[in-house]
Amino acid sequence: xxxxxxxxxxxxxxxxxxxxxxxxxxxxxxxxxxxxxxxxxxxxxxxxxxxxxxxxxxxxxxxxxxxxxxxxxxxxxxxxxxxxxxxxxxxxxxxxxxxxxxxxxxxxxxxxxxxxxxxxxxxxxxxxxxxxxxxxxxxxxxxxxxxxxxxxxxxxxxxxxxxxxxxxxxxxxxxxxxxxxxxxxxxxxxxxxxxxxxxxxxxxxxxxxxxxxxxxxxxxxxxxxxxxxxxxxxxxxxxxxxxxxxxxxxxxxxxxxxxxxxxxxxxxxxxxxxxxxxxxxxxxxxxxxxxxxxxxxxxxxxxxxxxxxx
Ligand code: BMA
Numbered sequence: 001x002x003x004x005x006x007x008x009x010x011x012x013x014x015x016x017x018x019x020x021x022x023x024x025x026x027x028x029x030x031x032x033x034x035x036x037x038x039x040x041x042x043x044x045x046x047x048x049x050x051x052x053x054x055x056x057x058x059x060x061x062x063x064x065x066x067x068x069x070x071x072x073x074x075x076x077x078x079x080x081x082x083x084x085x086x087x088x089x090x091x092x093x094x095x096x097x098x099x100x101x102x103x104x105x106x107x108x109x110x111x112x113x114x115x116x117x118x119x120x121x122x123x124x125x126x127x128x129x130x131x132x133x134x135x136x137x138x139x140x141x142x143x144x145x146x147x148x149x150x151x152x153x154x155x156x157x158x159x160x161x162x163x164x165x166x167x168x169x170x171x172x173x174x175x176x177x178x179x180x181x182x183x184x185x186x187x188x189x190x191x192x193x194x195x196x197x198x199x200x201x202x203x204x205x206x207x208x209x210x211x212x213x214x215x216x217x218x219x220x221x222x223x224x225x226x227x228x229x230x231x232x233x234x235x236x237x238x239x240x241x242x243x244x245x246x247x248x249x250x251x252x253x254x255x256x257x258x259x260x261x262x263x264x265x266x267x268x269x270x271x272x273x274x275x276x277x278x279x280x281x282x283x284x285x286x287x288x289x290x291x292x293x294x295x296x297x298x299x300x301x302x303x304x305x306x307x308x309x310x
Contacts, residue, residue: 003247003301004226004279004291007061011254011287013041018053018065021046024259025053026282029092029200030268031100032060037270038122039063039280040070040090040102041288044259049073049086052104054122060270060278061290071104071117071125079115079127084108087115091267093141093200101173103152105137106130114139114154116173129174140197142208142236151236152176153197153210163194165212167237182237183229183309185214190225190246193217198226199269202277206299207233207240211269211279214246224263225249226281229309230302241306247293248281258284271295 013025028041037057042050054070055063071090073083085107093101099120106115111134119125132139135157142151150170155163165183168176185191191214201208208231215222225246232238250262263284270278277293 003245003297004293006252006289006291009061010252010289010291011283012061012290013039013055013063013065013288014286015043017055017063018043019067020069022051022053024286025288026259026285027089027265027267028055028280028282028288029090029102030270030278030280031092031094031200032270032272033094033100033122037063037278038092039268039288040092040122042088042090042282043069044285045086049107050088052087052090063288070122073106074127078130079106082106082108082110082113082130083115089137089265089267091140091200093143095141095143101141103131103139103141111135112137131170131174131176138196138198140200140210142201144203146234146236153182153201154179155196162192163196165195165197180237181310183212183239183242186307189244189307190214190216190223190249191227193222195227198266199279201231201236202269202271202295203233204295204299206303207231208236209277209295209298209302211247211266211298213265221262223250224265226264226266226279228298228302230299239309241302242309243298243301244305244307245301247298247301248279248291250284252283252289254287255283255289258286260285264289 022043052071057063083106088105090104114132226248229242
């Protein structure tokens with residue numbers, strides 16, 4: 001039995017559903033708010049640079065795209081400098097009483113950095129700060145404060161060690177530090193080349209479930225798959241377990257071929273009251289797909305069939 005049951009009508013969103021010209025639809029952050037699902041997805045424009053669009057759904061599967069993009073590169077100030085080449089792979093973090101925090105990659109001639117923004121209503125968006133130096137992408141915030149501090153998972157680039165998942169702390173969301181490496185790729189394993197934060201972590205009774213991506217280099221290029229790790233509820237830098245097996249790999253034709261072949265990449269998952277998790281992923285950097293996983297099964301994979309995190 002597949003760990004992630006694919007929605008039978010995948011892909012759920014393609015460029016043909018977008019009422020303005022784009023080449024792709026992928027790597028979307030998704031959140032459930034007032035019984036509606038809100039998706040903020042990435043699209044390549046025909047110049048190869050990315051923007052973020054918005055789509056809404058009542059059931060989490062059938063989405064309708066808004067007439068205009070949600071976020072395009074800033075046109076003035078410091079953000080314009082660091083978003084010049086596009087904005088990518090946005091994650092949505094619902095923060096109790098503080099609206100929705102958005103983290104996304106800003107590309108420019110200076111590299112890739114992470115930008116933090118906030119929205120309360122998914123109409124207006126306010127950029128707050130650039131929260132990393134170059135080169136960093138895939139920053140995911142925990143949707144809760146821990147003793148007055150915010151916590152994020154991040155993924156610095158390094159030439160010396162394989163790209164790994166780190167954790168950092170902040171009192172004000174702007175200045176981050178006390179960083180530590182908490183999870184590394186496993187040698188000769190499906191995630192041996194690099195790993196990176198994926199969806200906003202999901203709170204469970206046994207800890208935070210974090211669905212991440214891992215990459216394996218083959219003679220035919222890199223293969224992007226998804227895995228799951230369980231972090232301690234109160235001290236998320238402690239990894240309770242990392243499932244040894246992947247939970248999703250490229251299999252459907254729109255995952256194995258497209259803008260970049262053999263890619264499933266997540267930026268969002270939605271926990272439901274019935275113990276299921278709706279998982280969203282970009283297929284081959286071209287389309288959006290969805291599926292369902294069982295929270296208890298993911299927990300069991302982390303608790304009973306774990307590989308070493310470091
Ligand atoms: C990563 C990022 C993702 C992308 C993936 C596969 O490095 O650029 O946005 O989905 O590669 O191309």
